[in-house]
Amino acid sequence: MTAIIETQGLTRLYKDNRAVDGLDLDIQSGELFGLVGPDGAGKTTTLRLLAGLLFISEGSATVAEFDLASQSEAIKPNIGYMAQQFSLYAELSVLENLLFFADIYDVKKDKLQERVDRLLTFAGLTEFKDRRAAHLSGGMQKKLALSCTLIHQPPLLLLDEPTTGVDPVSRREFWNILTELHMEGTTIIVSTPYMDEADRCSRVGLMYEGKLVICDTPKNIRAQLKGDLIEVFPDDWQAAHQLAQTLPGVLEVQTYGETLHLFVDDGAKQLKAIEKSFNKNGISISSIRAAPTRMEEAFISLIRRLEDETSAK
Amino acid sequence: MSFRHIWAVTRKELNHIIRDRSTLILVLLTPTALLLLMAYALTADLKNVPIAVLDYDRSALSRSFVSQITAGGDLELYAQVDTFDELEDLLMHGKVKAALVIDPAFSSDLMALRGLPLQIIIDGTEPESGGFAVDHIAWRAEEFVNRALEDQIQAMGSMTSLQPIDLRVRTWYNPSLKPRVDLIPGLISMVLGFPALSVALTLAHEREHGTLEQLMATPIGRAELLLGKMIPYVLVGLVNVIVIPILAMIWFKIPFNGNPILFFFLSAIFLFAILSMGILIGVFMKTQAAALALSFLLIFFPGFFLTGIFFPIASMPEIMRLEALGLPGTHYAIITRGVFLTAIGLDVLWPYAVMLVLLGFAFTGVAALFFRKKLG
Amino acid sequence: MSPIYLYTIFTCLPKSITMLRRIIAIAQKEFIHLRNDWWMPAFMLFGGVLELLLVGWATSRPITNLPIMVWDQDQSAASREIVTTLINTDTFVIEDYVSDMDTIEDALDRGDINVAVIIPPDYSEKIADPSGQPTLPIILNGAESIPALAALRAIEGVTRDLGERITLQRLGMSPDEFESFIPSLRVWFNEALNEALYTTPAELGLMLEFTVLLFASLSLSREKELGTLEQLLVMPFSSLEIIIGKAIPVIIIGFVDFVLMLSMVNIAFDVPIRGSLLLLLILAFGYLLVELGKGMVISVISRTQHQAFLLVMLVGMVDFMFTGYAAPVEGMPKAAQFFANIVPAHHWLEIVRGILLKGAGLDVLWPHVLALAILGTIIGTFSLRYVRRALD
Incomplete structure (x- = not known):
């Protein structure tokens, strides 16, 4: 395996704000890499930097074996970049958008027809090929945008929150496509606010205030979370929340809608104890159970720790 | 430079223009509408300029003089007043553009050929009407006294003519010296440059709609993108290059003495030059609103005032003469007038064509140089 | 409002x-x-x-510096005087003195000049003659009517003044004896025009x-x-x-x-x-x-x-x-x-x-x-x- 992206201290400043701050990233060819982090953490800036859309303030990077600072134009034929907001031509039809990018990427004429047909089928847009992009649903627009970045079969895909604002069914379809591409050997870097999506990546990088704070496989990241998870569905959410924080053995309390997620030192031992404590204090709960930890909990726990560190400073 | 890339951008822009029907109609019709408006308003012959007369003489001679002045409909006697105050009032209110004050000694002086005690007062805020009135009155007055003067000169035994220098004025290309004959070709040169204002918006349009980000991530060349964006507007402009001269010939009876193919060819070069100016503005402006305001200031107003259509460039200050050379409209105005009226060919017009080509490449070159495929 | x-x-x-x-x-x-x-x-x-x-x-200035071409076939004091008077109006600048019609035609075609003045060979002779009336051919470039009209106005003014002086000379009168027959002009609100x-x-x-x-x-x-x-x-x-x-x-x-x-x-x-x-x-x-x-x-x-x-x-x-x-x-x-x-x-x-x-x-x-x-x-x-x- 060879590195398709290597960055050393990659930094981007906006005035005094370090949007991306000393990023050291190595991504191997064939990875499906997820970039997560709260809003404003620098995910979009990172992807734009890697796509050659921004000047580098400090540091250096190599993308697809070209230097990012001096050869950014040489990188472009080798990547497919999909911006966060819809950025296709709304007044052009699906097919016209595809053909436009095929021309810009110099797709060979003899391969064009076959590739367009394949992408249309792939994205499920064949029957909408003459519809104007403006009149497509949000999910279809995203799939069209992805198809346009795939028209030249780039070895590297940079996708900036491709599933934001898309319904769950389309989201699933979209990820099926990504997985398929990943299987075919395309390197994919995708930023996402959804933790279930991060779980599907081969490696995940968590960004916080411009820095890459953790970069590992989902399994290892989950393992970093101390303790076991107990899910509680209380009837009086507020009282339950207050009580839970005072219970012995509870390391962390997270709220998730009407449910409480409690991290405890020993799940098997504490489940009964906690249930008892709730009953004793007259807080009725409709159910309580041990659950496997997911990226979501690990992520929130990590961010909370980072926030505490920052405010302590 | 790849033609496939340029053509892809051109096709996309054309689709964009053609699908937005109302904008397309506006883009196509605005130059024609502007030409009609300006041609009518700017070349209307002055008629019925209102004047006031204060006749202190009240003689038969003064009355016949007044009626001669107002005959023919060029000047219209708005009021005959009795006091200077009334006259002042009329000028102040803008009711009359000029006033004629006839001295009490008018008829006696004139009979004795002692002089012409007349005073013309004009409203200096509208000197065009005022100047017209002055010329007209002076011309009538001259006619009025000349006959009497000639008799006196003969009586003195001299054979001299009252006007010893016999001015023989011939006007080429526009024998009646009607402003519309040359102003309309001049205005055509201005309105044909109009698509430049639209092209200035296209880059900012992509920026505002976020499509430029996607485009920047592709391997498209900078010059390819800029040229691809200009070509559709060259095509739109060429539609008007055909329509507008025909309109001028049929509607305004402007002669077209030169070679239409040459005109078409030179117009295409002009469109390239002026659109380059538009695209240059587009490169620097982030929003359509800013691009609009700037192209207004850099293309529209200078195209109107500083290209020599109305005010001769020779009379401008040195620096402005240089500035005018940098405006494609200056060279194209010479070409339109030359082709329409003087029927000159490429042997004379080539320096202007070369200037247009140079300006076009200079503007596009600078635009491509400063256009970065970067977001910030 | x-x-x-x-x-x-x-x-x-x-x-x-x-x-x-x-x-x-x-x-x-x-x-x-x-x-x-x-x-x-x-x-x-x-x-x-x-x-x-x-x-x-x-x-916002008077029309000046219009290029003019002069073909002085007379080459006399009188012909030079009229050219100098024309230049002194500030309306014109001499583009060139020429000695043939082709150059003039060419310059007009090219739009290099707005006016051409042709002084005939007998100009001074006719001025000197008490009953002479020399012609003064002027060619205006009508392809630019606004400068052409300004030029015409300036030339007419110059020849009228000059003509008046010549007439007075021929009549043996001094300018003081002669009342001008041009009406006086006042411009209101913008006195200096x-x-x-x-x-x-x-x-x-x-x-x-x-x-x-x-x-x-x-x-x-x-x-x-x-x-x-x-x-x-x-x-x-x-x-x-x-x-x-x-x-x-x-x-x-x-x-x-x-x-x-x-x-x-x-x-x-x-x-x-x-x-x-x-x-x-x-x-x-x-x-x-x-x-x-x-x-x-x-x-x-x-x-x-x-x-x-x-x-x-x-x-x-x-x-x-x-x-x-x-x-x-x-x-x-x-x-x-x-x-x-x-x-x-x-x-x-x-x-x-x-x-x-x-x-x-x-x-x-x-x-x-x-x-x-x-x-x-x-x-x-x-x-x-x-x-x-x-x-x-």
Whole structure:
């Protein structure tokens, strides 16, 4: 395996704000890499930097074996970049958008027809090929945008929150496509606010205030979370929340809608104890159970720790 | 430079223009509408300029003089007043553009050929009407006294003519010296440059709609993108290059003495030059609103005032003469007038064509140089 | 100016506190927007001033330096005298002395010269002859009629003066004995016939119109095009609040622009302010509201900024043609003259010129002020209704 992206201290400043701050990233060819982090953490800036859309303030990077600072134009034929907001031509039809990018990427004429047909089928847009992009649903627009970045079969895909604002069914379809591409050997870097999506990546990088704070496989990241998870569905959410924080053995309390997620030192031992404590204090709960930890909990726990560190400073 | 890339951008822009029907109609019709408006308003012959007369003489001679002045409909006697105050009032209110004050000694002086005690007062805020009135009155007055003067000169035994220098004025290309004959070709040169204002918006349009980000991530060349964006507007402009001269010939009876193919060819070069100016503005402006305001200031107003259509460039200050050379409209105005009226060919017009080509490449070159495929 | 605005604001007084807060919120948003896109307000504020300065400086001057070609076949003191007199008018500069017709024809064809003067070989001889009348052939380049007319005027003036002197000489009279038969001329309001005095006030007025129209027309069309208007409409703002909030930056920038341009015209071109400055500013404010109303209607009609801009061009140019700036209204057909009366800019220019140059007050200008008020009310009512309906 060879590195398709290597960055050393990659930094981007906006005035005094370090949007991306000393990023050291190595991504191997064939990875499906997820970039997560709260809003404003620098995910979009990172992807734009890697796509050659921004000047580098400090540091250096190599993308697809070209230097990012001096050869950014040489990188472009080798990547497919999909911006966060819809950025296709709304007044052009699906097919016209595809053909436009095929021309810009110099797709060979003899391969064009076959590739367009394949992408249309792939994205499920064949029957909408003459519809104007403006009149497509949000999910279809995203799939069209992805198809346009795939028209030249780039070895590297940079996708900036491709599933934001898309319904769950389309989201699933979209990820099926990504997985398929990943299987075919395309390197994919995708930023996402959804933790279930991060779980599907081969490696995940968590960004916080411009820095890459953790970069590992989902399994290892989950393992970093101390303790076991107990899910509680209380009837009086507020009282339950207050009580839970005072219970012995509870390391962390997270709220998730009407449910409480409690991290405890020993799940098997504490489940009964906690249930008892709730009953004793007259807080009725409709159910309580041990659950496997997911990226979501690990992520929130990590961010909370980072926030505490920052405010302590 | 790849033609496939340029053509892809051109096709996309054309689709964009053609699908937005109302904008397309506006883009196509605005130059024609502007030409009609300006041609009518700017070349209307002055008629019925209102004047006031204060006749202190009240003689038969003064009355016949007044009626001669107002005959023919060029000047219209708005009021005959009795006091200077009334006259002042009329000028102040803008009711009359000029006033004629006839001295009490008018008829006696004139009979004795002692002089012409007349005073013309004009409203200096509208000197065009005022100047017209002055010329007209002076011309009538001259006619009025000349006959009497000639008799006196003969009586003195001299054979001299009252006007010893016999001015023989011939006007080429526009024998009646009607402003519309040359102003309309001049205005055509201005309105044909109009698509430049639209092209200035296209880059900012992509920026505002976020499509430029996607485009920047592709391997498209900078010059390819800029040229691809200009070509559709060259095509739109060429539609008007055909329509507008025909309109001028049929509607305004402007002669077209030169070679239409040459005109078409030179117009295409002009469109390239002026659109380059538009695209240059587009490169620097982030929003359509800013691009609009700037192209207004850099293309529209200078195209109107500083290209020599109305005010001769020779009379401008040195620096402005240089500035005018940098405006494609200056060279194209010479070409339109030359082709329409003087029927000159490429042997004379080539320096202007070369200037247009140079300006076009200079503007596009600078635009491509400063256009970065970067977001910030 | 237009009472409808005041009226609407007035009747809403009870709930006006919350309304005011909301209006300020929208206006604030607009200003933040302008700060981020600072080019736009910069052009609106200073572009007009700069443009006016340039155009005024370049074109508000007498026509001079017209290239002239002389073919002096006589080469005498008399022929040189007439050429010198022509040059001394400042209207002409000698392009070249030539000795054949081909060069002249070629230069005229090329447009290198505006005038050619051909002095015949017997010119001085005929001048010396007491009954002689030499011809003086002049060729004008009619392909540029404005300089050609200026040239003709200058040449006629020179030959008339020269002719008068020659006649007197031949009659053996001294100039003192001879009364001129040219009527005396007085120019009011602009004694020196300074071009800048009549062009720049009008250009100032027109620049204000274009600035306000363009700015106002983009206010809503921009949000429509970018899809942000929907968001604004679902927020708890009434359409009136949106309109007023959007109008405030236009009014402020338009008004400051006017004051800047007025100062510039006053300082750089010596355009006097003979009437009441306060009255001018009040009326400028009123006129601004009228154009604002028009701009808002354009803004609502247009789907994109491009469309709004093209409509501004059309509307603005129609106004421009009927203001009397480009061509006197008297020369137009009766229907056009009537139409000119319903163009607000026409009255506005009369007011600007009246106050600046004539020192006129309300007693003189009231018909124009009244017309502007009536038109303003009509346009204001219509645009407010139209825009509100379109927004609701």
